[in-house]
Amino acid sequence: MTGKPYAAIIGAGRTRFGELWYENPESMVVKAGLEALESVEKGLHRADIQACYLGSFMYQVTNKLGLVPGYISRELGLNIPMSQTEAACASSSSALHNACLAIRSGMYDVVLVGGFEKMTDRYGKIVDDLMFAADPREFDAGFTFSGLYAAMMARYMYDFGKGDDRCRIALAQIAVKNHQHAVNNPYAQFRSRITVEDVFKSPLIADPVRLLHCSPISDGAVAVVLCRPEIARRYTDDPVYIVASQQATDHVSLYSRTSTVEIKATRLAVGKALREAGIGLKDIRLAEVHDCFTIEECLFMEDSGFYRKGEGWRGIYESIESFQGGKHIPYVGDGWEVFVNVGGGLKADGHPVGATGLRQVYECFKQMRGEAGANQVDVEGGIRYALCHNIGGTGGIANVHILTREVTL
């Protein structure tokens, strides 16, 4: 550890992810928020919350609402400062970053951070709506998000797979792994096992992306309660600390970047976060990673530095092929082992875009405290450090947070 933590996480709550026809944004945020408040062991009153940081993406388009702070003011019955941050699929991790800086500034002791998205009301229109996270010129050229990731996946397979069928298989295995991870996650949208064969037989969306390479359209909300690290033990005996909160940006447009098989923002943000936490990749035993399409989980494994560029597919394939059994399948490499997306990731837990960044934090918080129930991951020696990685669009922004329970204040 190089510095003091930004904040302590002292509570977390979430809704189930899926098609929540009877919920609206406010009701989902309230459910997640109440669960987060009630989860604080030693008690926290609503009036203890001094500020709110919210993240959501398309609420104006999908829900015809703006000025989210005013809605939450009414629901909470509080007139406290509130901020709504939009960064496409990285909206709530961006809100978390702002919350971290706000606590470090000394302005607030206790803040509530929330993320939500209500997507399923829009039926077929949602595919167009999502293109707000891409360049309009990409939209005009006929791309959907599946199309953009298909371009990345095709290029990746061409550059690095070089006709080796194991590359194609690895990009299907990621979906298989994440579905398996969600089987025991009661909040997950999909709790069904799938096979590599299922992936290859699923409908073709945008060649080579098939339906089972994609994360779903989802509704859901997540909330976490943060406090100043120094006062965390007033609220819980088992706080989880945020020791790195880093962000990087890049072009929204895929066509104007230098590479379509590397997410530069991921590389920069992970690098900064590791330096800030004063640790190496081998210290990360749990990672919640942005797998909106399976290629993106593969790219993360390279951009972060776990595997070398172009060798992620091979590492993933070998990790999964050599798996000896158990609830969760780790990725392994030279001197490291990391469990990735143990709750099912965006692929199987679901992807209500504005909630996803905080869902990753929720998952790590529960796993690190040993509160994940039937889905508790078994990490030899315990999870000393966990990493959350959330991107917007095809990588126009990347947020990386590193969590630990081991902090000397």
Add this chain to the structure above:
Amino acid sequence: MTGKPYAAIIGAGRTRFGELWYENPESMVVKAGLEALESVEKGLHRADIQACYLGSFMYQVTNKLGLVPGYISRELGLNIPMSQTEAACASSSSALHNACLAIRSGMYDVVLVGGFEKMTDRYGKIVDDLMFAADPREFDAGFTFSGLYAAMMARYMYDFGKGDDRCRIALAQIAVKNHQHAVNNPYAQFRSRITVEDVFKSPLIADPVRLLHCSPISDGAVAVVLCRPEIARRYTDDPVYIVASQQATDHVSLYSRTSTVEIKATRLAVGKALREAGIGLKDIRLAEVHDCFTIEECLFMEDSGFYRKGEGWRGIYESIESFQGGKHIPYVGDGWEVFVNVGGGLKADGHPVGATGLRQVYECFKQMRGEAGANQVDVEGGIRYALCHNIGGTGGIANVHILTREVTL
């Protein structure tokens, strides 16, 4: 002064406000941003900027784009952290608040803050779009924003005017004053003088709101450069410091608030800001105030405490009637005199909603440094403190910043 300032403003830039048919959001932000960077006297390089805080409201609906950080990353050629905050018409002052806390956290030395809105592309649809800053139930009930403020204005005149024609006249005089203030502002959308008679003869929009009670639909962008207070003199000999940055929220919906003639969020935010700056209202000599409709400027003069509740119209009327001539018309009261909206306010300078909060800061920065050219306000003894007041919707959020040049670090 009770504490150290959040940040120093070392540069500012803006576009003209109006119907900017040949601009898009990126081009406007770039123009304002470049002007802000180039205005830093001792020089600032693009690469010195460590983070960006952006504010905009309806860009998803009006411009079909999201993930603003990624666009600005490309325009700036930088991969730095960026945050886009939405709080309806208070979006860019909310971004400024986040930027203030980020600098105070120690994370960044120099940040760029930008606000923009491109509204005129939407023609008639914009009136519906703006309702995202109101409650959908208000929209469903047939309200437009003019309608909501008409309800507030009617109630105000009924409760406090009690048939006195001077109340009605005062609410027109506000528009007359703000138009006069814009005559010498080269960036303003309307630089024409109007009379009280013009206001009363202008088309009825939503009784009692007439066209000339309303701020216009505008395009525009503003940017300011902030740095850590301690290093400000590296960049300029005349920094302006932000000594208070406060926020409060309230229900979006007018119908569920306790009063329609008080903006509670304004009252709370102004009170907190004055306490934070360690000053009283009489120390404020310049105030840039949210006059989306003239009634709102009147409410501010009461909610802030300058005039007592219900007596704002009388104070405004008497101030304007007793005006002895000069470029700018001050409001006067018991032991105080304040110039309000010297650039024309939202009414005449224009109201590209996401840019407005920063436009207020731009105006104060220029006026306090004596750089307002032909529109320079003449304040006896100089402007020691200036206040910026920006609200979202009908008051679901209020941001208040207090600026001064007199700081001992």
